Amino acid sequence: MTPEDPDVIIIGGGASGMMCAGIIARAGKQVLLIEKNPELGKKLSISGGGRCNITNAEFDTRVFLSNFPKAAKFLHSPFSKFSSRDTFSFFEKRGLPLVTESRKRTFPASQRATDVVAALKKDLHAPYVTILTGTEIKSFTKEEGRITGVLTRSGTRYHAPYIVLATGGLAAPETGSTGDGFRMLRDTDHSVAESNPNVVPLKTNAKWVHRLSGTSHSFMEIRFSLNRVTKIKKKGKILFTHFGISGPLVLNLASQVRGLLKRGPVHAEINLFPDTNAGDLDKRLVRLFDKNKNKKLRNVLPEMLPKNLAHTVIYLADPSLGEVSVHSVSKEGRKRLVKTMQTLGFMITGTLGMGRAVIADGGIELEEVNFSNMTSRSHPNLYLLGDILNINRPTGGYSLQLCWTTAWVAAKDLIVRLESEDTQDTVDESDK
Structure with missing residues (x-):
């Protein structure tokens, strides 16, 4: 694959972006993963004081979602497909055992956040994933109102039928979380709530x-x-x-x-x-x-x-x-x-303030998201993951679980859509 013809462009190489890219790549689909930092997973690698509170071992989904009081009604669908229990299985299959501590907070057994990044990178293999680091996105490109790709700050255009926005929010801006995704959403007429440092x-x-x-x-x-x-x-x-x-x-x-x-x-x-x-x-x-x-x-x-x-x-x-x-x-x-x-x-x-916030609220208003597959209701080929959503939550592994769940749901939906299109292309070709 060349960067010019991917099936999916993923903007943001953090927790949700890497997971989504890896799942799609394992299905043999072509992914262009774009990250503005020099390396992937910068924020994830220092999360939890360098230990990474990867999830919370509350396996009762209703109890788990009670920690997202205003968003719970939206999250039942995605969490019914990929819960915190599934996160254990996902990472253990990639050679990363997890351990649970007080208040059901869960960490990699190694106690190293960098091992979480390494586990996610295992799925980002060629020829299915092309990674562009040090590349900042300026805006979406559009044709007749449909999002068709992205334009970088340097003026390069990349096109794909599907775009995934996984740029994070505004907490810890020194890691690259500077609200780029919020700006891009506003430019496409989405409603974006103001961001505030909520866990700080x-x-x-x-x-x-x-x-x-x-x-x-x-x-x-x-x-x-x-x-x-x-x-x-x-x-x-x-x-x-x-x-x-x-x-x-x-x-x-x-x-x-x-x-x-x-x-x-x-x-x-x-x-x-x-x-x-x-x-x-x-x-x-x-x-x-x-x-x-x-x-x-x-x-x-x-x-x-x-x-x-x-x-x-x-x-x-x-x-x-x-x-x-x-x-x-x-x-x-x-x-x-x-x-x-x-x-x-x-x-x-x-x-x-925002510079020392662990979690910030703000992001796309939840009514504008189709949570059955994590797409924008106004732009069905645009997927929205993790901190780009206006969801407040506490510490204790809930924030990263939101990333894992939304990434998994989006990736699985993308695979189904891409395979359906491949099948249709085969049928069309046989009709000639």
Whole structure:
């Protein structure tokens, strides 16, 4: 195959683009895969902190789709054809075993995102796939209203009967996700929702939070309040950073917090022991102090909390307590410690924005997509995959599963259409 005569052009060599290309190629169809980065899978290779949260092992599709509340009704059709269970099979057949961790998050057993990229590349073999990297698409080409191909920034035109748009959204723009697909969709009169950083760390100016950078605690409760009224309350793991707070709990609440920030100042409050009342927490301190009567508080409290966090609690409660032996800590001193551990407060000043977003919403409006085969309703030869869709979702493997499912459904539909056309061509030839 030459780049001038493919059966399918796929724009975007990320997760969904590579998977779609590989499936089509295995069926013996000709694919031109175009990627603007110098290499394929740039974003995928660093996803999940370099580990790649490849899917979520929730095999009940209805439960799985409950994590896509506004989009669930659209996604039942594609997920009935390719679910998270199928993702396990797909990658294991390509020599990549998967392992499941807490909250059913699933990773390659090797714990390397680059191995996921390598597994997908195995199917991108000649002569069925031509790969063009370092090639940016300027626009679709059209004839009589029908999309017929693409025009590159350098002025080269490529034509194919079918086009797949897998350019991703706007999250992590340093990986090439700069909204190119959104622009191309708008140019073809599709409705594209504005993109916002929905799964993103939160910022604060509180210096004590910054000093805790790198510290986490496995089970806390965080409350977000507006005008002293609690609007959001959730338990989970929180990671303190040099700019504020992050971790799965915070990331998945960020879109709600962003909404509150539009209405006014937002106050956050962390309870380090949400399932223990103040009286029981005080009794726990008494027992701890009785076992360590002659030790200083700064050396004892770390038995209850990570060391940096314990020292911060002491500092915020009463800095003078740090060098005091625990047998000298008064009832009032314990009361201040308990209150501090259950009401660590600070103001939220914003999010880290699109540059640090894990997931962003925005994309083509779902009503304009035929989810039975992932095509545009107005341009049936245009396929729409992954982050190009206006679907909000949490962390935990749901985003990549959306890529795998939409890629598989589109690829299988393309194979059927291409084989049907080949059969028709054979019939037409025999009639001559």
